Amino acid sequence: MARFTAAAGFERDAGALPTEMRKNMEFFVVHLMKMIGDFTPDYEALKASGTRIIVGVGKESAGQPAHEAAVLAAGRLGVEPAYFPGDHGGFAAEAAAFAPLLREALGA
Incomplete structure (x- = not known):
């Protein structure tokens, strides 16, 4: 998550996110990011x-x-x-x- 947030240009460290938001972000990166990244x-x-x-x-x-x-x-x-x-x-x-x-x- 730290690599993702840094690469995305977010100033906030993913480790500093509230627990529920961190879970949502992790789900997004693990399950949805590839579909978005592969879409043209x-x-x-x-x-x-x-x-x-x-x-x-x-x-x-x-x-x-x-x-x-x-x-x-x-x-x-x-x-x-x-x-x-x-x-x-x-x-x-x-x-x-x-x-x-x-x-x-x-x-x-």
């Missing part, structure tokens, strides 16, 4: 779908793999990334600031 979106099919696609990126996550992947995906889709408050989990940590921007981005 069909960018051409997505672009041809006619569906408006918004790629959200945390303003504070620059340098983290999730940020870099999102910016790359937006570029391949030919859309500008939509920047939201916080880092990779800004939707939770910065919910009050995140929600109105999400509504605006979705046109709701």
Whole structure:
């Protein structure tokens, strides 16, 4: 977990996470990470779908793999990334600031 959090650009040491969160992270890494890492979106099919696609990126996550992947995906889709408050989990940590921007981005 320490290697994962360091590679992902998280400042917090996994050993310092609360026990339940650490268990969830370990499950994610052991069971789900390979599927995510092996997945490559069909960018051409997505672009041809006619569906408006918004790629959200945390303003504070620059340098983290999730940020870099999102910016790359937006570029391949030919859309500008939509920047939201916080880092990779800004939707939770910065919910009050995140929600109105999400509504605006979705046109709701």
